[in-house]
Amino acid sequence: MAKTAELARDFHGQKLYQKRARAVLPILVRQAEVRQPVFYEALAQEVKMPNPRNLNYPLGCIGTTLNEIGEEWGSDVPPIEALVVNQTTRLPGPGFDGFLTEKGESWNNKEERKALIEQYWARIYSYPYWDDILKELHLKKTMDPAELIIAKARGSGGGEGPEHLALKLFVCANPQLVGLRAIDRTGKTEHCLPSGDIIDVIFDYSRRIxxxxxxxxxxxxxxxxxxxFQCVKYRAVLHALARHEHDKRNITVCLALGGSLPARLVPLRNSLNIDVFENLSPSG
Known part of the structure; x- marks a missing residue:
């Protein structure tokens, strides 16, 4: 019991990073359950942190606490903080390397580091005791604030209006608005999938779709x-088609919005791991 009390003092303290660690861990457990990483920026937005860089302290607190629980339980707890990734590299930041070296891991290049992290992700996704970890730390699982919105989304959508068409053409002509480069070739609209779905805009390049x-x-x-959810479906169909056609190109999918994403939908965006680009306007 002495060890548990020690954990409670460290994890349940009143310092800001400790409060944030308690907010972050249930979200990471949710991400582990849906088998999806989460971007630093997206996680910071969900816990209402203005600067994603400050996540290093809560994540470090989580990592230390999980190590101590593993020692108390006599079994290793996977480093769930590895699920927080950089939006450009899609991998944990260099701060995670300290954990890897403490575990005796080593790598010679970026490819080996990525393969090593993917092994840890597999362990995190398959770990069966995340609910027990939350109970040990007196934390509750995350609640979905978008439940009613999702229920309404089950209905059929509306047809294409002039506002939707204008935004679609605007995005098509400006790849830099959706995570690509301004010098990249413009996209195409109304791309048909074998599933019968139609993607609004697709950028089809030699190394990336x-x-x-x-x-x-x-x-x-x-x-x-x-x-x-449409983005999830497009991603799955495009990956299936690529496997069938032996297409090795990188496949990415995103949601482009003329307005902003409501705060209630931020957890859903994070759990589905969808990039969202907001406040895009043809009128500037």
């Missing part, structure tokens, strides 16, 4: 939720 679902500013929250 980038699909974009577009939602205008006037879209209700239920339609934005529907757009997030």
């Amino acid at each position: 980038h699909a974009v679902e577009v939602k205008p500013k006037s879209s209700p929250d239920s339609d934005l939720a529907r757009g997030l």
Whole structure:
């Protein structure tokens, strides 16, 4: 019991990083359950942190606490903080390397580091005791604030109006708005998939396929939720098609919004691991 009391003092203290660690850990457990990493920026937004760089302290607290629980239980607890990744590299930042070296891990290049982290992700996803970890730390699982919105999203969407068409053409002509480079070739609209779905905009390059679902500013929250799930479907179909055609190109999917993503949908975006680009306007 002495060890548990020590954990409680460290993890349940009143310092800001400790409070943030308690907010972050249930979110990471949710991400582990859906088998998806989460970007530093996206996680910071969900816990209302203005600067994602400050996540290093809560994540370090989580890592230390899980190590101590593992020692108390006599079994290793995977480093769930590895699920927080950089939006560019899609891998944990260099701060995670200290944990790897403490575990005796080594690597010679970026490819070996990535392979090593993917092994840890597999352990995190398959670990069966995350609920027990939360109970040990007196934490509750995350609640979905978008449950009613998702229910409404089950209905059919509306047809394409002039606002949607204008935004679609604007995105098509400006790849830099959705995570690509301004010098990249413009995209194409209305790309048909074998599933019968139609992607609003697709950028088809020699090394990458980038699909974009577009939602205008006037879209209700239920339609934005529907757009997030559409991105999931496009991603799955594009990956299946690529496997069938032996296409080795990188496949990415995103949601482009004329307005902003409501705070209630941020957890859904994070759990589905969808990039969202906001406040895009043809009128500037």
